[in-house]
Amino acid sequence: MSADRGPVDARLAAASESATEPERYEFRAPAVHHFELQRRDFFKFLGAGVLVVCALKQVAVGQESGARPPGGFGFGEPLPKEISAWLHIGENGVVTVYTGKVEIGQNIRTSLAQAVAEELRYPLGKIELTMGDTQLTPYDMGTFGSRTTPTMNLQLRKVAAAAREQLIALAAAKWNVDAQKLKAVNGRVEIAGTRKSIAYGELVAGQQLTAVIPADDPLIPPAQWTVEGRSISKVDGRDFVTGKHRYPSDQTLPGMLHGKILRAPSFGGTLVSINAPSFDLADNVTFVRDGSFAGVAAASEDAAIRALNSLQAKWNEQPQISNSDLFAYLKSNPVDATGFDGAQKYETGSVDKDLAAADHQLHQTYTVSYIQHAPLEPRAALAQWSGNTLTVWTGTQRPFAVRTELAQAMHVPEEQVRVLMPDMGAAYGGKHTGECAVEAARLARAANAPVKLVWTREEEFTWAYFRPAGVIDVAGGIRSDGTLVAWEFTNYNSGAAAVRTFYEAPSQRIVFQPTRYPLRQGSYRALAATANHFARESFMDELADAANMDPLAFRLKNLKNDRLRAVFEAAAEKFGWNRAKPAPGHGFGIGGGFEKGGNVATCVEAAVDRESGFVKIARIVVAFECGAIVNPANLKNQIVGANVMGLGGALFEKIDFANGRILNPKFSEYRVPRFSDVPPIDVVLLDRKDIPPAGAGETPIVGLAPAIGNAIFQATGKRLRSLPMVPNGLNRA
Amino acid sequence: MASVIKLHVNGTLYPVTADPRASLLSVLRDQLDLTGTKYGCGEAQCGACTVLIDGHPRRSCITRVGTAAGRQITTIEGLEQHGKLHPVQEAFLAEEAMQCAYCTSGMIMTAVAFLKANPSPTEEEIEHAMEGNICRCGTYPRILAAVQRAAQKGTQS
Structure with missing residues (x-):
């Protein structure tokens, strides 16, 4: 069968291997805008000092900062036009950083300042970040996709490192000493082993120096970080607890x-x-x-x-599709398009043959409802x-x-x-x-x-956009020893993020099928990775059950990826997966995966009240690894936050709609997680200092829903295949 | 229609001209420029607009400004005294109990009123008292820790 051996779709393969490709529900990025500010305009606006810009593309002026003063850094040279960020050190010693990224609660105003402080050897509190102002900051596509830490953090570190080298070069020229003998410490350049030092502000007085960062600037390796890697309080926290901050x-x-x-x-x-x-x-x-x-x-x-x-x-x-028709509508309305808007398909091996020949084979369908972000500020x-x-x-x-x-x-x-x-x-x-x-x-x-x-809350619930609903069909075949041999996975509408499986299966057919859809839809924390992990990790549990194997052992048997194995093992260890047994009415569940450079495994203990069917999550253990850790406290905060938010989509959040109207556009009708819904959440951080840091605002959410569903199954024998799983308790699920 | 209403806010008397049926929230924010009190839902479901009226936590989004006349209103801006933060504010900073922090004002005001009535609460009592406040960023565990920390500080001093 030739269809079984179709070519690997390059786009899907690329999207799953590199997180830089914007997924369709992230909205497509327009062309990079050229930045037209001239060198003299910078200094007119910023005042004298040292300016370091980060060029998106390596340009001919890159050697500017390679040269040591005297003579400055490429006077008269034009600046590159495609800039991602810049940093200015003024005569007053004020360090100002300009980036098009924005602060939305993920705390990058602090983590980016931390990166600059580390490389520049400058007090954190004296660094000002100007963010997301289209007149003052360089063009930026947007703050999404967990891209700030792997991109902007790295770029600012490079910019700050280049600025530090410039300051050292300036001091070397001023004192006529070898730059090797100088070091930058806490806002001053000093001659090592002496008391002679000079403040940055004094050093840059009267200067109008610019540099474009060279790609090979030395960075401080994560193992030697002194500011990054530590927990630092939100830089402007006081403004938030006093109500002074202006949203x-x-x-x-x-x-x-x-x-x-x-x-x-x-x-x-x-x-x-x-x-x-x-x-x-x-x-x-x-x-x-x-x-x-x-x-x-x-x-x-x-x-x-x-x-x-x-x-x-x-x-x-106009008459429109209602909630009750949703999933049938999605499956029967595929969009037949080419290119970015079309289906994405990955295929290898002989799926149909291997499925038919497997000792056990299983077919299931999972669904996810529309949900809303409901940020507290509309x-x-x-x-x-x-x-x-x-x-x-x-x-x-x-x-x-x-x-x-x-x-x-x-x-x-x-x-x-x-x-x-x-x-x-x-x-x-x-x-x-x-x-x-x-x-x-x-x-x-x-x-x-x-x-x-x-906007009012009702407007936000109605006229903003929603996380796409979807239908996911999964089929799998295993040998009696639990070896996965065939895997088929089709996602209708919800999205292609993390649609590929990370388990070893020689035959695979994986499809994202776009469809027509009734509600305005767009990106949501982790995109379709939540839906795809829910289907995949629930189905893996069903296969483990068919093989009569422990769900963790079944996963590990079919998993080679070391980073993913490490988080599964770390979560299970902390949770006591192999040691403890659930109490009557309780169940244990596990789920995990990777996306956007982050690896997560989540263990859940769920308690189901036999009378009422009420499901209470008793505890959650999350193991997470996203390379080198930048700020452990903030990372934990993001991981806990993602899991608290994930409780809503897993258990009860759901947009009800009929005929073009949202039927529950209020917090009194759309239930979001509250204090009493939140169990103890234990976070295990794996710090891989040998791997550049990835973002963490999204991926920690993806393991939770399947872990809950799997725990409910163990507690009750009831398999829940729709998100949300228990909007009205288990008895009516 | 509009009339002059005397509002005592954070120890200061403000005569404001407003329809007595207008929400206290809109008058605080738009007339007195006290924007620390937030709009989140308009139906007393999220707690972002919580202020104290005569020491009791009240949802300013559903409180008609006319009913607040002559009573002592405290907003988030009124907690800091002579440059010193309230112990609950200190505790929120110490526990990093915020992400976007849009809910923080309401959380702090609710906690301040609660701890005044119940200075050494159990964890369950805190959870119950705070249940009406929503944090979409999911910082609930840290907020609980912050309220506990403030309670411990309060009982020590």
Whole structure:
């Protein structure tokens, strides 16, 4: 059968081996924008000092910093145009770092400053990070995909290391001594073994030196890190416990109005007519209608709500798919496309033959529902026009993409749009887009005044986007000794992230099949890796049961990857997998995998109340390894956070919808994890100092759902194959 | 319609002009620029908007500003005294009990009121008292640890 021996799809193979490929639900990246700031403009803006830029592509000016002073570093040379970050040391000793990455609660403002402090030998508290400002920071595709630690962290370390070398070179020239005799310590360059030293600020006085980092700059190996690798408190923590920090929704401007948008009663509704509204003069209301867009801006939020409520609109609506039809709809509506939008397929061996010849074979179907990110801060934007120039403060993971969206929607050149991203109230993959920014900009232009728009929780639950629902069909064949011989896995709609299996199976057919879908969908923490791990790791449990083997032993028998074996063994050891036995009504479950450079294994003890069917997670043990650890406390915080969040999607979070309406767009109707849902969570960190650090905000979530399902199975004999597993308790699952 | 309402916030008297039916949350944020109190849901489900009214934790999103007139309102901005953080604020910093920290104000205000009423609580009592506050980043274990730490500090001093 020729179909059994189809070629390996290069895209799927590449995506699974390298985490840099954006997955379709991460949204595609536009072309890199050139950065046009000239050298002299930098110094005009930043003041005298030393400037080190990190070029995305190695360019001819790379030798600039190779030369030692006197004479500076490539005076008159143009700067490269594709820059990812830069660092400036001013005469006042202030170190400022500019990056297009944004802080969304993952604590990179601290971890990036830590990287700079380490390499620059500079006090952490004196390093300022300017982040996600399209006018001041270099272009960045966005903060997602666990890419900040492996990319920006490394780039800033290189930039800071280059700056340190420049400072040493400056001091060597000033004192006319061999640079080898100098070292940088805590913001000063000193002659080793003497008391002679000079502060960075003094050293750079009157200088306008630039350097582009060379690729071979020495980095401090992880084993010798003194600042990185340690737990450092959130750099601006005090601003958060005192309420001083200004989130996007807290921004204000003089003369600012408050906006509200008239929403269609169902998705895709078109506005047929609207009454000619008359508003209270005191409310200073501006009313906008443009096609199906209608909204108001008024002096206060209260007045805006009053004005909105006074509108009477007629809408055209269309019948749409409902929750009850969802999975049948996905399976029967494949999208037949080519290229990026098409199916992705990986095939090796002879799946059909090996499946048929296996001692045991099994077929199962798993489903995942739509869920919502529900970041506690909903979308918010403050827009201000000055002539044809637009400035918007908004919460987004992709400020540069939002700038593009704004420019296109408002028909102004991108150069006239500035987007600023104040550290925001989380996103989890849910704030890639700029719809709220565009709405605020439309209202502000009409009102001729700054307008702030903060989405309500209902709007966030309805008009943002969702984690894709999906159907996953799995088939597997094993020999009676538990050796996996054939593996077939088809994911409909939910996504290709981590769709490949890491278990050894000589014959495999793995397909991601895009389909038509009823709700607006996009990225979510770990993307489809959660769904694919849920199906794969639940199914592995089912196969282990068929082989009458211990689930961990069955996995290890079919697993060669050392890093993955290490986390499975570490989690099981800490959990007491082989030592303890579950109490009556309790069950143990295990699940794990890898994605985006991180390896995770999760053990769960679940307790099921026989009467009510209520499922309580009694304890969780997570072993995680993502290379060298940058900040252990923050890493643990991310791992615990991912597992707490994962409890919701595993157990009870689910968007209910019918005919274009979200039926549960409130926290009172959409249950998210609360204090009492959270069991003790033990984290085991494996530190691989020989492997560059990868991001950790996402992958720790993927082992939890299958571990829970497997634990419930052991406790009750009931196999749950749909996420969420027990929205109404086990008895009604 | 709008009338002048006297609000005592963090020890200061503010006459504000507002519709008495407007939410206390919107008046605190938009008129007094006290933006440490957050909007999260508008239905008293998430706790991000928690303030103290006469020492009791109240959801300012569903509290009509008219009903708060003349009463002592404390917001997150009012906890720090003469540059010294409240022990609960200190404990949240010490335990790193935050990620995006959008829920932090409400968590701290809820904990402050709770510990005043119950200075040496059990873990279950803390969990119960905090159950109405949502943290989507999932820092619940650290928040529990922070409240416990503040309780221990409080009973020691």
